[in-house]
Amino acid sequence: MALKHEFAWSASRHRGFEKCRRAHYYAYYLSWNGWLRDAPPQRVEARTQHKLTSLSAVAGSAIHRVLAQTMSEPPDRRMKEAEAIDRATRELRQAFGESRDGLWKRNLSKFTYLAEHFYEEASVATREATAEYGGRFVERIRTSLHNFFEMAELAVVRDASDEQLIFVEDPSPSGGFDHFDYKGTKIFASPDLVVRDSEGVARIYDWKTGSASRDDQFQLLTYAIQAREQWGFEPGSVRVFDVYLSEGRVEEWDVNEDAVAEAEGTIAASVAAMRELHFAADTDLGDPERFPRIPLDDPRAGACRSCRFRRLCGREG
Ligand code: SF4
Numbered sequence: 141m142a143l144k145h146e147f148a149w150s151a152s153r154h155r156g157f158e159k160c161r162r163a164h165y166y167a168y169y170l171s172w173n174g175w176l177r178d179a180p181p182q183r184v185e186a187r188t189q190h191k192l193t194s195l196s197a198v199a200g201s202a203i204h205r206v207l208a209q210t211m212s213e214p215p216d217r218r219m220k221e222a223e224a225i226d227r228a229t230r231e232l233r234q235a236f237g238e239s240r241d242g243l244w245k246r247n248l249s250k251f252t253y254l255a256e257h258f259y260e261e262a263s264v265a266t267r268e269a270t271a272e273y274g275g276r277f278v279e280r281i282r283t284s285l286h287n288f289f290e291m292a293e294l295a296v297v298r299d300a301s302d303e304q305l306i307f308v309e310d311p312s313p314s315g316g317f318d319h320f321d322y323k324g325t326k327i328f329a330s331p332d333l334v335v336r337d338s339e340g341v342a343r344i345y346d347w348k349t350g351s352a353s354r355d356d357q358f359q360l361l362t363y364a365i366q367a368r369e370q371w372g373f374e375p376g377s378v379r380v381f382d383v384y385l386s387e388g389r390v391e392e393w394d395v396n397e398d399a400v401a402e403a404e405g406t407i408a409a410s411v412a413a414m415r416e417l418h419f420a421a422d423t424d425l426g427d428p429e430r431f432p433r434i435p436l437d438d439p440r441a442g443a444c445r446s447c448r449f450r451r452l453c454g455r456e457g
Pocket residue numbers: 160161162163433434441443444445447448449450453455
């Protein structure tokens with residue numbers, strides 16, 4: 141049965157939509173059905189570039205997956221630090237090899253295709269450059285997982301019993317986003333871990349493997365809304381934490397009625413703006429001009445240099 145194109149919202153879609161409307165069009169409209177044998181070339185190209193990832197993102201996913209695998213086990217069978225680092229590092233190396241050897245040509249959904257290879261970046265141009273570049277992410281994996289196993293603030297996570305775990309991210313390679321219905325809109329949201337503490341409070345954790353961003357608090361507030369809608373926790377019974385694993389730092393954000401109401405207002409405005417541009421991509425390529433590029437003279441156009449769609453968009457080089 142053919143997949144049906146439908147409207148959905150997530151905090152990361154919102155972030156991308158705010159950053160560049162054209163990238164939103166390529167990712168959620170032009171790439172649709174790009175997997176079909178008889179798909180028009182522009183759909184295939186958009187899908188290929190939408191599927192590109194980066195070694196930094198692969199390292200982040202590997203850390204997330206290992207932590208999800210760890211937390212999916214009963215406390216006495218959870219991984220130790222060395223095993224976690226070994227698994228995540230092997231995943232990074234495997235993904236790099238898949239991309240370098242072109243396995244993605246067989247199945248773009250199953251195998252990794254790095255933007256570094258697609259765009260023939262200097263970071264992977266020679267053996268020496270690749271070793272130096274890859275070494276950075278091996279180090280990030282080591283530091284992040286070491287911090288997870290050492291940070292005193294995370295003892296409540298590491299020692300959580302099965303009964304205390306409300307939600308653990310799906311650790312399978314195909315693990316998708318959880319979703320819930322919010323005022324008639326499908327919302328994709330998937331915190332990394334939700335633990336009920338001894339006071340009955342839902343503690344929501346988001347593992348961060350890169351640097352902090354001003355959007356981090358908003359993302360956690362969407363999880364607080366999810367906790368209320370999906371698991372019945374009112375804002376007063378929720379605490380939210382960003383864990384910057386590579387820095388070994390935890391940031392707790394305030395969850396109160398006002399903060400949640402403000403986040404709900406942002407979601408409502410974002411959903412309305414996206415719906416205004418929405419069309420059924422199953423049957424229509426739409427009008428890309430309704431989704432403008434970032435103007436070249438806008439300081440935000442610096443984002444084009446690392447955008448995965450820069451070839452399709454004519455902003456390569
Ligand atoms: S290259 Fe720039 S303008 Fe084009 S989609 Fe990417 S961010 Fe937007």
